[in-house]
């Protein structure tokens with residue numbers, strides 16, 4: 001499946017592009033963490049330092065890593081501090097934070113919504129709930145979409161759902177609501193929860209203010225950091241992650257990304273010249289990328 005995409009470790013163009021990179025935006029689930037969610041494990045969840053060694057080496061080299069994930073602010077704040085990093089992008093691009101702990105600056109992105117789209121004191125998450133976005137999807141696709149418990153709690157910008165949807169059909173349902181919303185496919189999950197569909201793997205979906213996405217958040221973050229697109233790389237495993245290629249010089253897909261229909265369809269629909277793959281899956285692919293990056297920096 002990865003035959004048409006060059007390997008990050010083999011391609012001289014990748015090395016040249018990586019030599020300019022100073023910040024890496026990394027997806028978490030399916031990318032930085034192993035099956036089951038540990039950083040201290042190989043791709044199949046056997047205990048391993050494969051990623052930890054690379055995180056330490058990147059931190060020593062002063063190369064910035066920014067987690068960018070569908071997870072919420074509280075989860076990312078803890079992870080960022082534990083790993084010695086200094087910023088993160090939460091809720092699939094909706095929240096951009098510099099700093100850790102109590103010493104931080106943040107911004108919430110409303111995407112294409114005008115600043116007065118929601119009343120003061122109402123979060124985008126509350127506004128999306130007020131138009132019954134989740135309920136409307138559940139009524140349109142019974143048994144095929146549900147809240148992704150318990151991770152749907154403590155949200156500020158996006159609804160988090162689990163389901164088996166054709167995203168275009170789901171988007172058409174959202175388009176009937178009085179707020180402009182996007183349905184974002186954030187990759188495959190391992191558990192169906194209480195879904196009854198079995199004709200496709202379950203995926204995580206976000207419902208966000210129209211325009212909110214990881215690529216837009218990276219553009220905002222790079223402007224804030226005073227860095228150019230060529231000074232940024234991104235790594236991920238989902239169709240949503242692939243769109244980060246629009247905002248960075250180097251886009252890497254870990255090998256397990258190619259099991260996602262959304263990724264293969266996205267690459268077919270829009271061939272790109274700044275996308276590379278790793279041979280390894282999940283943590284092993286991430287470590288492979290980090291070694292290539294450090295090697296290119298010299």
Ligand SMILES: [Mg+2]
Pocket residue numbers: 027028029030031186187236237238
């Ligand atoms: Mg992922």
